[in-house]
Amino acid sequence: MSHKKLLIERLCNRLGYQFTDPSLLKLALTHRSGANKHNERLEFLGDSILGMVIAEYLFIHLKKADEGQLTRLRASLVKGKTLAEIAKELELGDCLYLGEGELKSGGFRRASILADALEAIIGAIYQDTGFDGAKKVILGLYQKRLTNVDLKSVQKDPKTQLQEWLQSRKLPLPEYELLKVTGEPHKQTFDVACVLSEKKVKTHGSGSSRRNAEQQAAEKALAIILDGK
Amino acid sequence: MSHKKLLIERLCNRLGYQFTDPSLLKLALTHRSGANKHNERLEFLGDSILGMVIAEYLFIHLKKADEGQLTRLRASLVKGKTLAEIAKELELGDCLYLGEGELKSGGFRRASILADALEAIIGAIYQDTGFDGAKKVILGLYQKRLTNVDLKSVQKDPKTQLQEWLQSRKLPLPEYELLKVTGEPHKQTFDVACVLSEKKVKTHGSGSSRRNAEQQAAEKALAIILDGK
Incomplete structure (x- = not known):
């Protein structure tokens, strides 16, 4: 088994999800610099699923939060910086398919590339297994952050x-x-x-x-x- | 049966959805001017469900659209103006619970109030029946607009x-x-x-x-x- 395959297997274990169709995962890991068929469409899909799952979680668990607080909390959870942090915890960067230029300039460490790929993976899981499976993976990835959600932090100063x-x-x-x-x-x-x-x-x-x-x-x-x- | 109840019954028929818990619908129809418990939290939830269902539809049906086109199309479908149009087709304004001031100033015709209430209804349906039921109602409401989706319209000039x-x-x-x-x-x-x-x-x-x-x-x-x- 190649080194990359091992890294991708480790990624799947960390995600807690095994793909029925591994080509979906490969597509999700392919940056636009890496191939003509790349992950941007899946990123579009994944972004909307992530936003909805986080919205639902906050809606259910924070009964006292008003709409403004919910909106600010969700924004802080789904922003690129947070996604890039989670991607780093998953060591996602090692699994990316990048073009030569991006490889040389360290694209596998760039926050925006990591965040986009994580959204694309969520889109790929949704395509592979549907809503409930994608939701389970998202809640797993966000477990720590959702448990620590601090309503006070989104109140205005x-x-x-x-x-x-x-x-x-x-x-x-x-x-x-x-x-x-x-x-x-x-x-x-x-x-x-x-x-x-x-x-x-x-x-x-x-x-x-x-x-x-x-x-x-x-x-x-x-x-x-x-x-x- | 009161006049308002008849109007709400007509609304449910147009939505193609009967609530198991009618209090959810009442909450969705209640503007913040109308009561302490109002529809803004449901609106937050509904907005994210709507965005996701439309994203998925576009992703599946427009295989040749790139991420930028998908994003622009979705934005045009879920923006307040479009939502208010759909709300008017449903004659949603007649069913709203508004405060005195909003009633007098014609709040039942205001686009933002109509759009927000429609999102809240989507959130309420999701709460009442789950993802598949909400998706079915959304695709029903958007049928005409989704059939007429014009990829060219979102291409740059x-x-x-x-x-x-x-x-x-x-x-x-x-x-x-x-x-x-x-x-x-x-x-x-x-x-x-x-x-x-x-x-x-x-x-x-x-x-x-x-x-x-x-x-x-x-x-x-x-x-x-x-x-x-």
């Missing part, structure tokens, strides 16, 4: 929330004042105030950066105005 | 194709010369030339607008350079 709350009520935007900077240059503490003139609210925040201090002050201001609704 | 071909080879862009305008002001004919200096190609085109004439000239130029590859 306090400064943005505060700004949007004020804008939607046509109130003036908050003003942030830098009150004090203390400590050594490499370990400073920033003290800021967040002022909502219209609401007669002034809160304080401190942090290791001006931004962090402002977020803290905004969070306190939000708590006051939302309490007083 | 000749001027764009020519420009991209030249750019990808780092060749100078084509020059278009207006040679002659003839005819009455309301019925003119434009004659133009397309010149590819580097390639020593000069073609002519004529048409009822300068743009049409240029497209024709570009098409001829493309034919010459692609023949000579």
